[in-house]
Amino acid sequence: MVDVPDQGRRPLVLHVNGRPADTREALACCSGVGYGHSGMPTSGVIPELAAGWGPVLELWEGYASDPDIRLAGSSGGVATALALHAVEQEGMSGVLHITARKDAPHLNETVYSSTREELMAATGSRYAPASPCERLDLVEAAPSPSVLIGKPCDIGGAALARARRPLLDEKLGLTIAIFCAGTPSTRGTLEMIRAAGVTDLDAVTGVRYRGNGWPGAAEVRSRTDRHDENVQSFTYDESWGAILQKHRQWRCHVCADHTGEMADVAVGDPWYRPTGGDPGRSLVLARTERGRAAVRRAVQAGALTLEKVEAGTLPASQMNLLRTRGSVWGRSLVLRTALLPAPRFRGMPAFRFWWRELSMEAKGQSTIGTFRRIRKKRLGTRALVMPAGRADDGPPPGDGD
Incomplete structure (x- = not known):
């Protein structure tokens, strides 16, 4: 896997x-091709x-009981606290x-952590490309089961892989x-x-990009000519709203899964709450019995502080996602009509x-607008994948296709 800057x-x-x-x-095993439910549970889910x-079996809102994890996390630190509890108290390897x-902090890398210190060093959302599934071999090689934390597409890819590899599934x-x-x-x-x-x-x-409060500030740290450290901060609106979201990949614009439907547990922001002045809270979805x-167990052990919330809390927290899923249908229809994947x-x-969530104007944007994007983004043109100099550890040019 290599990083293609655009x-x-x-x-x-x-x-x-x-x-x-x-x-x-x-x-x-590529989630870019697609994935999904082979058979959604018919009992126990919130209809x-x-x-x-x-599938959502149970829905909570809360935070990591450890105040340091809660503050450092993007919302309430639940993903870190739950993973740490699984390692420290439930015998998982990592x-x-x-x-x-470390050598290029504007990029991400996949790591396998087994201590609190290692997990704390990685708190906060990373609004940059990442591919944790490239090191699923570390999970297979571990002496006992492991935790995987990733984006919805990462978990979808892992689900495809585990269906073909019994050891990984175990x-x-x-x-x-x-x-x-x-x-x-x-x-x-x-650009940031x-x-x-x-x-x-x-x-x-x-x-x-996030953390140290909710939603937290983005920070760019750099050395000056005099070797002092300079820190430039951006509010969430200044970083995500004004800069980062404009660069979302096209693959993300044709994604129907923004809440991790293939995971055992999914966590996100409770955006229905006003932000600012809060160390953070997370919305927590149990999607499987194993996740629930x-x-x-993490709540009982004191690692998480959660309260059960009503089903309506989820759509109230992520008000745009049903419209986003509707837009994906229009974009995908146009792509297939144009014989594109x-x-x-x-x-x-x-x-x-x-049909239900989009206005007539939005319906037109999802269809007619996609025809325009095909031309503007050259979606019908094969892209050459090459390492990008110091930005990547990939093979030298000439070995890629």
């Missing part, structure tokens, strides 16, 4: 004995949420997740999805760094939300 993390097809490697197995939000690269002890509104390409982070007044990437010592049991999401209905 697109995101993309697979670099290596050559073996002068010929391209066989990619059929990889494509079978009014099933069509638009996937957690596969992402963090900022070793994935708990999957935690983070709600996602789309991942900006690296170009978004580079420039907005901080930094022109030399080698001077950047740290990039943070894990959350309940679009992901297929089984068991995630979208047409009803296109």
Whole structure:
């Protein structure tokens, strides 16, 4: 996997004995092709949420009981606290997740953590491309089951992989999805760094997007010529609202799963609450019985402080997501009409939300607007995937396809 600055993390097809490697197995596990529910539970789920939000067995709101984890997390620190509890108290070997690269903090890397210190060093959302599934081999090699934390598409890809690899299925002890509104390409982070007044990437010592309060400030840390550290902060609206979201990848614009429907547990922001002056709260969804049991044990052990909330709290917290799912139906229809690929999401209905949630203008934007984007973004043109110099650890140019 390599970073293509204007697109995101993309697979670099290596050559073996002068010929391209066989990619059929990889494509079978690629969430960009599509994924979904082979059969959604018919009992136990909250019925009014099933069509638009996937299987939800129980819904809570709360936070990590540890105040340091709660403050450092993007919302309430629940993902970190739940994963840490699984490692420290339930015998799991570690957690596969992402963090900022030490040598290039504007990029992400996949790591396997087994201590509180390692997990605390990776708190806060990373609004930059990441591909944790590239190191699922670490989960298979671990002596006991592991936790995977990732975006909805990461968890979807892991679900495809575990269906083909019995050992991986055995070793994935708990999957935690983070709600996602789309991942900006690296170009978004580079623009934020420039907005901080930094022109030399080698001077950047740290990039943070969220956390240390809710929703928290973005920060760009850099060394000055006199070796002092300069810190430039951005509010959430200044970073995500004005810069980063404009660089979301096209793949994210045709994604129907923004709340981690394939995970055991999914966590996100309770945006129905006013922000500011709060150390953070998380909305927590148990999607499987395994996830529900894990959350309940963490609450009983004192790792999480949660209260059960009504089903309506989820749509009130993520008011745009049903309209987003409807838009995905329109965009995908146009792509297929133009003989271009679009992901297929089984068991995630979208047409009803296109029809019911979108205005006539929005319906037109999702269809006619997509025809325009095909031309503007050159969606019908194959993109050459190449490493980007110091921004990546991939093979040298010439080995990729």
